[in-house]
Amino acid sequence: MNEIDELLAIRAAELYFEEDKTQDEIGQILNVTRWKVGRLLSAAKSSGFIRIEIVHPRARRLQLERRLRETFGLEDAVVVSNAGISSQDEIQIRAAQAAADYLTALRPVPRLLGVSWGRTMHEVSSRLKNGWASGVNVVQMNGGVSLNKRPGTAAATAMNIAQKAGGQAALLPSPAILERLETKHAIESDRVVAAVLEMARNAKAFLFSAGQADHDSAHIESGYLSPSELDELVRKGAVGDVIGRYIDSDGNIVDSALNERTIGMGLDELRAASNTIAVVAGPMKHAVAGALARSGLCKTLITDEGTAIALLDGE
């Protein structure tokens, strides 16, 4: 497009979108035919001069969803818009809302749903509506008895989801990570724990988030890892954790000894499951979201616009 047409296109776009004039009227104003106006407008669109944004917390970016599905071979993807956000927290809230919506609309309704815990999952649980489903039981996928702060949020998350669907929650009464391998084996051999783990493996769908590998991690907040242990994991390539297990950017376990001491489903079991839904959003989680998407740890990814663009650019 030459400069004169470009300027004409801008004038036409102003009159068409801001002043609600018809292409015919614009033609008279700019002294061109209405067909030329139509061509100018489509040229302006395809040159990217015209940006149309849907500003709403529930708005999604369907184009990015399609590109994510195609690029990473995902079964499904949900990308929430970042338009009009006022704080970082809002990105997480929007993604959590989208996950709640997705879960509500999920068909067939999973009789048994495996869930993880964490800030995002807690947000999802609180945004689900009462009666979002009827008779969905919930089981925890990984240990989450918090050691110090905010005790019981892991349990509350699962309970909340189950109660609102009129179902039961099966809680995993165990820490996330044990200090000694023997303790971990002892806990695993407990009949209740073993039964819950077995139940989790049979869940029809899994909904989980992921944590970034930094000092804001829920594992540090909960006291399962010290900041220096986490630094060591980062040194080994960790980008974040999925159901308590730290992975590198290829989705591989970074510390197999630590992994052995972690209670809950294994990542291979997760990869083998058919309906795995990950909710991972926000700029801190770009790296771990990439690891998830590339390594097949989830079949469905629920994320935000910024993360989606980062993943697609990174490819």
Added chain:
Amino acid sequence: MNEIDELLAIRAAELYFEEDKTQDEIGQILNVTRWKVGRLLSAAKSSGFIRIEIVHPRARRLQLERRLRETFGLEDAVVVSNAGISSQDEIQIRAAQAAADYLTALRPVPRLLGVSWGRTMHEVSSRLKNGWASGVNVVQMNGGVSLNKRPGTAAATAMNIAQKAGGQAALLPSPAILERLETKHAIESDRVVAAVLEMARNAKAFLFSAGQADHDSAHIESGYLSPSELDELVRKGAVGDVIGRYIDSDGNIVDSALNERTIGMGLDELRAASNTIAVVAGPMKHAVAGALARSGLCKTLITDEGTAIALLDGE
């Protein structure tokens, strides 16, 4: 609009604007009639969920232009868009470009054009195209022999504008502000100076900018005022200067003694002129732009989106 319709409207907008589906197709997807889809879309528009932006350095905001004309009784207004700017400087550049465009399109072509000087005006002069008009002579409206930095930019601005239109520039060989009133009278009585001032009063159109009253002012940079003198002006209510004369937010001279020592056309002469075009843009200039618009110092205002909104909100 209830919540269900709101969500439907968002889905419809996504499919319509992002996926280019017809309203009929969307109706099939969402299980509503195509008329309902149309109504949802117009509801979404009027609720402000759909934001259409024209992202281009030459884009204008016609709505704001109309509101400025109506609110301040301006003959004309040009408001450049702020969409997609990467730095503050770009706002000034866009406004300068708009001023150059405006001048080029101005009819009837002014045989004699009065101009001021400063960063913005210099930018305007450099963005005018060679041959933007034929046979337009230019005259300086106010003194501008710089005392220290960037000598000659005031003269270069006027020369540039004139040369590109194949005309002559009449320069005012005088400082902007004199220290002593006697010196000012002496300079004014010089035959060349008097002739140029007389010529300026007869210009058919005037194009000028305005400076903000702060320590970045061109008057301080050029050495006409010391920072402390400027602080004193601010204390008296100065918001900025127009052709070298400091005004308060009502457009009145704040220091009549200083005004007396300033060489160039007077503000009353400017108010009485028929075709006065001011270019004032950027967040620093909101106050002085407001003074200009409210006090009738310009008939045409060329500014940016942010300033226009500030002016309209302030009313």
Added chain:
DNA sequence: AGGCCATCTGCTCATTCGAGCAAAGCCGTG
């Protein structure tokens, strides 16, 4: 100069869209 290819222009026609209207649904009231 003449001819050729690529682009641009203005048109026809079919599709899509929006304004306006009558009928249907909804709600509170007597």
Added chain:
DNA sequence: CACGGCTTTGCTCGAATGAGCAGATGGCCT
């Protein structure tokens, strides 16, 4: 339960628009 006002729904019809095409235009090489 019947009634009257109010909103919502599905429709008709004409305006607005986009796709596709034939002819015009213009640069460019021979």
